[in-house]
Amino acid sequence: MELSTWRKRIAGLCTALAVGLAVAACANNPRPEDLAANKHGAAPPGSPRDFAVNAGDLVYFSTDSVDLSPEAQQTVANQARWLKQYSQYTITIEGHADERGTREYNIALGAKRAQAVRNFLAQNGINAARIRTVSYGKERPVAVCNDISCWSQNRRAQTVLNSRHEARS
Amino acid sequence: MAPRQRTDLDWLQGPNLDRRRAALGLGAIALVPLAALGLSAPASAQRSADSEGGLRGTQREGTIAPIPIAIPEFFGEDRRFAAEVTGVVTADLERSGLFRPLDPASFIDRVRDLNAAPRFQDWRVVGAQALVVGRVGRAPDGRFFAEFRLYDVLSQRELVGKRFAADGNDWRRLAHRVADQAYERLTGERGYFDTQVAFIDETGPKDRRRKRLAIMDQDGANVRLLSQGGELVLTPRFSPTAQEITYLQYASEQPRVFLMNMDTGQREMVGNFPGMTFAPRFSPDGQRLVMSIGEGGASSLVEMDLRSRQSRRLTNTGAIDTGPCYSPDGRRIVFESDRDGAQQLHVMNADGSGAKRVSYGDGRYATPVWSPRGDLIAFTKQMSGSFLIGVMRPDGSGERILTEGYHNEGPTWSPNGRVILFFRESQGASGGPRLFSIDLTGYNERPVQTPSFGSDPAWGPLRS
Numbered sequence: 001m002e003l004s005t006w007r008k009r010i011a012g013l014c015t016a017l018a019v020g021l022a023v024a025a026c027a028n029n030p031r032p033e034d035l036a037a038n039k040h041g042a043a044p045p046g047s048p049r050d051f052a053v054n055a056g057d058l059v060y061f062s063t064d065s066v067d068l069s070p071e072a073q074q075t076v077a078n079q080a081r082w083l084k085q086y087s088q089y090t091i092t093i094e095g096h097a098d099e100r101g102t103r104e105y106n107i108a109l110g111a112k113r114a115q116a117v118r119n120f121l122a123q124n125g126i127n128a129a130r131i132r133t134v135s136y137g138k139e140r141p142v143a144v145c146n147d148i149s150c151w152s153q154n155r156r157a158q159t160v161l162n163s164r165h166e167a168r169s
Numbered sequence: 170m171a172p173r174q175r176t177d178l179d180w181l182q183g184p185n186l187d188r189r190r191a192a193l194g195l196g197a198i199a200l201v202p203l204a205a206l207g208l209s210a211p212a213s214a215q216r217s218a219d220s221e222g223g224l225r226g227t228q229r230e231g232t233i234a235p236i237p238i239a240i241p242e243f244f245g246e247d248r249r250f251a252a253e254v255t256g257v258v259t260a261d262l263e264r265s266g267l268f269r270p271l272d273p274a275s276f277i278d279r280v281r282d283l284n285a286a287p288r289f290q291d292w293r294v295v296g297a298q299a300l301v302v303g304r305v306g307r308a309p310d311g312r313f314f315a316e317f318r319l320y321d322v323l324s325q326r327e328l329v330g331k332r333f334a335a336d337g338n339d340w341r342r343l344a345h346r347v348a349d350q351a352y353e354r355l356t357g358e359r360g361y362f363d364t365q366v367a368f369i370d371e372t373g374p375k376d377r378r379r380k381r382l383a384i385m386d387q388d389g390a391n392v393r394l395l396s397q398g399g400e401l402v403l404t405p406r407f408s409p410t411a412q413e414i415t416y417l418q419y420a421s422e423q424p425r426v427f428l429m430n431m432d433t434g435q436r437e438m439v440g441n442f443p444g445m446t447f448a449p450r451f452s453p454d455g456q457r458l459v460m461s462i463g464e465g466g467a468s469s470l471v472e473m474d475l476r477s478r479q480s481r482r483l484t485n486t487g488a489i490d491t492g493p494c495y496s497p498d499g500r501r502i503v504f505e506s507d508r509d510g511a512q513q514l515h516v517m518n519a520d521g522s523g524a525k526r527v528s529y530g531d532g533r534y535a536t537p538v539w540s541p542r543g544d545l546i547a548f549t550k551q552m553s554g555s556f557l558i559g560v561m562r563p564d565g566s567g568e569r570i571l572t573e574g575y576h577n578e579g580p581t582w583s584p585n586g587r588v589i590l591f592f593r594e595s596q597g598a599s600g601g602p603r604l605f606s607i608d609l610t611g612y613n614e615r616p617v618q619t620p621s622f623g624s625d626p627a628w629g630p631l632r633s
Contacts, residue, residue, distance in 0.1 A: 064511075066466075092422070099594070102535040102549050102578055103403060103625070104448040105505065105512055107424055108461065108468040108489040111445065115466030134422050135445065135463070139401060144375040146596035
């Protein structure tokens with residue numbers, strides 16, 4: 001599962017870059033296992049890091065879309081399996097948009113993206129009471145360049161683990 | 170990416186310009202409404218827009234001929250103070266694009282007494298069509314005052330003469346009020362200089378931006394921060410009737426509509442909705458808010474009475490309905506919705522009935538704002554990878570683009586419906602938003618000074 005998840009995430013990034021050269025460069029990247037080990041260190045089972053590395057905490061969207069791609073559905077299905085196993089967590093799904101939209105619309109769009117992940121988790125057996133959502137619109141970019149490779153990284157929904165106590169607010 | 174002065178109003182060139190100059194010029198100076206000066210689209214422009222389903226006007230660079238006006242340094246015991254006040258009056262009129270203040274070095278007549286008639290021949294020789302003379306000082310009660318006379322040089326008539334006293338130490342408002350008087354008498358429109366602008370002050374790197382509520386005078390002076398940056402704040406909107414703003418603030422990790430009294434700094438969350446609330450705007454009487462609420466991924470519009478705190482739902486389509494704004498008579502609401510697939514502008518009655526799509530051009534339309542005059546709606550348009558600011562009539566006809574580029578967003582009207590402020594975002598990791606103003610005609614685009622990056626401008630009402 002670890003290997004396949006990483007392949008998917010890297011494949012997603014390469015697709016996003018959408019340039020032949022960039023795709024070739026991605027193909028030469030270190031093997032996914034090395035990346036996971038180097039970047040994240042140990043990921044004790046049931047830890048937030050384990051969730052991020054082995055289930056995948058991020059899904060990406062195409063421009064102005066709230067649809068979960070087959071890859072995104074796979075990731076969210078992995079999230080659901082993980083969350084069933086570690087039922088002590090509640091989660092917050094943060095929906096985001098890229099900078100190529102107007103502010104208020106992007107807040108609404110981010111909310112719809114977070115809701116899409118929430119619905120998919122619920123369909124996969126996660127109790128909706130464990131899930132809250134929040135939209136940050138275009139206010140929390142992770143990539144700040146001005147081409148499509150950055151915009152596609154910012155069109156995302158991130159699933160964040162809370163303790164049951166924290167999420168009750 | 171450099172700001173360019175552009176317009177699609179090719180009909181404003183040539184004969185129309187001459188007509189406008191003539192109308193604003195001698196003899197006919199007073200009380201000529203700008204609407205009568207060729208500033209609403211003539212039949213020819215309208216035909217071309219209609220036949221091609223959107224803006225197809227020729228974009229052309231151009232300038233308009235402003236009224237030459239003489240503003241000799243005001244007199245008063247404190248010469249430096251007098252010079253500062255004169256400078257603010259001059260800058261206001263110059264920035265409007267409708268006036269050309271003349272170089273004081275060319276002046277022949279030396280005005281030394283407010284009550285003596287100017288030597289009109291001397292002012293005519295230097296090319297002035299209008300003349301402002303003034304005096305400033307401190308009244309016996311210690312308050313600053315300004316007194317002025319406005320003259321039509323060619324008809325040799327005094328058009329207006331007034332005396333103002335300042336509230337507290339805010340002497341700049343004296344200058345703005347003098348400039349408003351001159352603007353009103355010479356154009357026939359209400360002024361807009363004695364106004365404030367709320368905006369978002371932005372500092373720090375793009376991926377960790379600190380955003381703070383701020384307010385300043387319309388010319389960029391007297392900036393005051395209203396929040397400290399601990400919480401994310403966005404989209405301030407002015408009350409038309411009070412020193413109050415409504416805005417979005419993240420509270421308990423959820424976007425929430427807030428109200429703030431700008432005199433006391435007191436703030437409160439509005440309403441008790443289960444999900445997020447955002448995109449607030451006051452009704453013209455200041456008694457109600459219209460805003461979006463999030464529910465199950467959709468965004469719907471609700472109206473809230475600020476006295477009873479009762480809310481009622483206006484839309485419920487499961488789509489993204491946001492960016493609502495009342496017409497100036499309070500009877501209709503324009504908003505953006507993706508109910509037909511992509512963001513478009515729709516107009517409905519204020520009770521939510523009779524919704525009708527009005528934008529049908531290419532691209533996506535957002536952030537509609539009804540002109541205080543009622544005859545136009547300003548918007549942000551996304552088309553072919555650009556973000557444009559434009560205006561259209563409330564029925565969707567007569568679309569005109571005022572400015573375009575990588576990213577322009579968030580128009581707001583001057584209270585007289587003549588000037589639009591918006592923000593323009595520059596590209597890349599070090600890029601950020603800046604405020605700009607532009608005339609309704611698409612001419613006279615100017616940067617507006619802010620201490621750092623600035624976004625989400627909201628123009629307040631005339632204060633006097």
